[in-house]
Amino acid sequence: MSDAKDQELRALQAALAAEHAAVYGYGVVGGRIGDGQRVEARTAYDAHRARRDALAREVKDLGGRPAAAAAGYALPFPVADAATAVRLAAELEDRVAGVYSDLVRAAGGGRRVLAAEALREAAVRAVRWRGESVAFPGLAERADTAPPAAAPTA
Numbered sequence: 001m002s003d004a005k006d007q008e009l010r011a012l013q014a015a016l017a018a019e020h021a022a023v024y025g026y027g028v029v030g031g032r033i034g035d036g037q038r039v040e041a042r043t044a045y046d047a048h049r050a051r052r053d054a055l056a057r058e059v060k061d062l063g064g065r066p067a068a069a070a071a072g073y074a075l076p077f078p079v080a081d082a083a084t085a086v087r088l089a090a091e092l093e094d095r096v097a098g099v100y101s102d103l104v105r106a107a108g109g110g111r112r113v114l115a116a117e118a119l120r121e122a123a124v125r126a127v128r129w130r131g132e133s134v135a136f137p138g139l140a141e142r143a144d145t146a147p148p149a150a151a152p153t154a
Contacts, residue, residue, distance in 0.1 A: 009062045011106035012055055015115070018099040019052035020069035025092040028075065032085035041089065044125055051118055058111065086129055093126035
């Protein structure tokens with residue numbers, strides 16, 4: 001496999017892993033979110049599931065074996081109420097945007113277009129959850145603070 005294809009496959013696997021974590025995280029969000037935002041949380045959950053499934057197919061198309069989801073994931077902070085659920089949703093979107101930014105850099109053609117669309121969608125969802133935007137969504141090095149990496153738990 002060429003170096004470019006290997007980089008693209010690694011970026012696809014990272015995006016897939018981030019989507020696995022987002023699906024898990026939105027399960028937590030859904031358990032704590034207020035009734036007024038439940039539909040938005042469900043819509044985001046469904047979007048991440050669809051992206052996860054599409055990424056698994058893309059990994060297979062490049063000859064890779066899709067990364068499996070972890071049994072559980074460490075959350076960046078305790079989620080005890082609707083306010084922290086909203087904060088978690090914004091954090092999940094920031095993290096997903098970051099890996100899609102990497103995929104935009106690594107991919108070409110149609111995969112780059114799909115990665116850019118996914119980056120845009122994550123950035124828009126983050127704004128909806130947070131109520132404000134960042135100058136460079138998906139580019140932690142350009143943000144005030146870099147989000148910590150999602151950590152799977154055993």
